[in-house]
Amino acid sequence: MDFFDIKKVKFFKKGTVILQEGEVCKFGCKVIKGCLKSYFIDDAGKEHIIQFAPEGWLISDMNSLFNKVPSTIYIDAIEDTEVLWVRTDMNDLWELASREDLLDQIKTLTRNIIAGNKRTRMLLSSTAEERYQDFIQTYPTLTQRLPLKLIASYIGITPEYLSEIRRKVAGK
Amino acid sequence: MDFFDIKKVKFFKKGTVILQEGEVCKFGCKVIKGCLKSYFIDDAGKEHIIQFAPEGWLISDMNSLFNKVPSTIYIDAIEDTEVLWVRTDMNDLWELASREDLLDQIKTLTRNIIAGNKRTRMLLSSTAEERYQDFIQTYPTLTQRLPLKLIASYIGITPEYLSEIRRKVAGK
DNA sequence: TGAATATCTTAAACTACCTTAAGTTTTTAT
DNA sequence: ATAAAAACTTAAGGTAGTTTAAGATATTCA
Incomplete structure (x- = not known):
């Protein structure tokens, strides 16, 4: 039940x-x-x-x-x-x-x-980057399925800043 | 029960x-x-x-x-x-x-x-100030009973910044 | 298919909040 | 009562994240 x-x-x-x-x-x-x-x-x-x-x-x-x-x-x-x-x-x-x-x-x-x-x-x-990394681990499928804008809203930052974080993370 | x-x-x-x-x-x-x-x-x-x-x-x-x-x-x-x-x-x-x-x-x-x-x-x-105002309304008794330091920690800012907010709020 | 709309990126200027540090006041314990 | 410890304030300098704006890339739908 x-x-x-x-x-x-x-x-x-x-x-x-x-x-x-x-x-x-x-x-x-x-x-x-x-x-x-x-x-x-x-x-x-x-x-x-x-x-x-x-x-x-x-x-x-x-x-x-x-x-x-x-x-x-x-x-x-x-x-x-x-x-x-x-x-x-x-x-x-x-x-x-x-x-x-x-x-x-x-x-x-x-x-x-x-x-x-x-x-x-x-x-x-946690910083915005840490929250983003945590999001990826917690919801691996959603990371692909959702527009960046919604993920940014969930982790509490602007889409522009998440875009910047992605670039930084990718460059590692 | x-x-x-x-x-x-x-x-x-x-x-x-x-x-x-x-x-x-x-x-x-x-x-x-x-x-x-x-x-x-x-x-x-x-x-x-x-x-x-x-x-x-x-x-x-x-x-x-x-x-x-x-x-x-x-x-x-x-x-x-x-x-x-x-x-x-x-x-x-x-x-x-x-x-x-x-x-x-x-x-x-x-x-x-x-x-x-x-x-x-x-x-x-909400901004730190809004969270502080909300805290006061939600827990009026605690505002008196607790050290500033703990309230700052609860609303997610440093004690120094809460001190600054208090001064600003008092000056209104 | 092509036009319209939404999404994403980049960058410069800005602001909310943090860090550090030093001085003041209050509380605690002897 | 007094020393020590904890709490609070103030201020200068720094940083994470925002805002604004403009261009690039996808997606939607007639």
Whole structure:
């Protein structure tokens, strides 16, 4: 059994916006094939990527889903993407879920926390180049599949500077 | 029922090291009175604060506890601190916990993820001054209780620069 | 296929934040 | 009460990463 209980398979064309700022998020979904991204737009209009969800990853707006508040993020499809989709609010989920489901949820959530902790750590202590090298190791397939611009946003720098880093790394 | 199942109350004097780098973490604890911090030390020997745990907060090394690997962080007491302490590994916990315990765990974990997401967001898009202002609003009591040095570490800047920010903010 | 649009690169000028270092104030411990 | 240690401030000089802008290369789609 998996993170969410009631499921159906859905398909999104590349570029489809799945969740918008202002909407209350009422789903979680797990990517079967393709890739989604979640991101927010800051006061200066700049996009910052929160998470990529390639095959096997879960994506949602936990804050909106859990607290039933309007979302402050966007989720959309970077590639044509097939997902396991669950329309739910957390209450439904808890009422319906068996003990085993809950155990799986805990495992999924714990993994999510661990990944988040690692990212915080990188942002606090590593240089842009170190973060880029780490990205390559952590997501070798994504490095090929994603435009540089999105990777730059994820590691927290400008595309121009990532371009410079690539040149430097290549020259080694 | 609360996050962990088997509990006892423990007391730590200010300065006590509760978890060290290299040890496998086998506990979680919730602060009743006082304050703990978790942090890591980077290659340059610099300390970076991951989390403060004042009254009501949970602290642990999820990665070490969940994956049974040596910890890469430290946890210690910033003030004299009283905690609800649980010595466990995750397996025990899951075997022992009732359905209601699991629900509470999920809620605790979800809150943790949400807090982590917010922090990532701040690190990606806000200036040091904005992060400081946010810290004051989010943890008004801590702003008084903690040395500047620790707050600087948490928001990801040097104490010298935070000192400069304070002067600038005060002058407004 | 070709025009339009998005992506990537390069470089110069700029800024947020760091490093170093020295002086001041506060806290701790005897 | 006093010395020692820790915390805080200030300032000058340095650097990682940004901004702006323009040209080069891909990709999309009619």
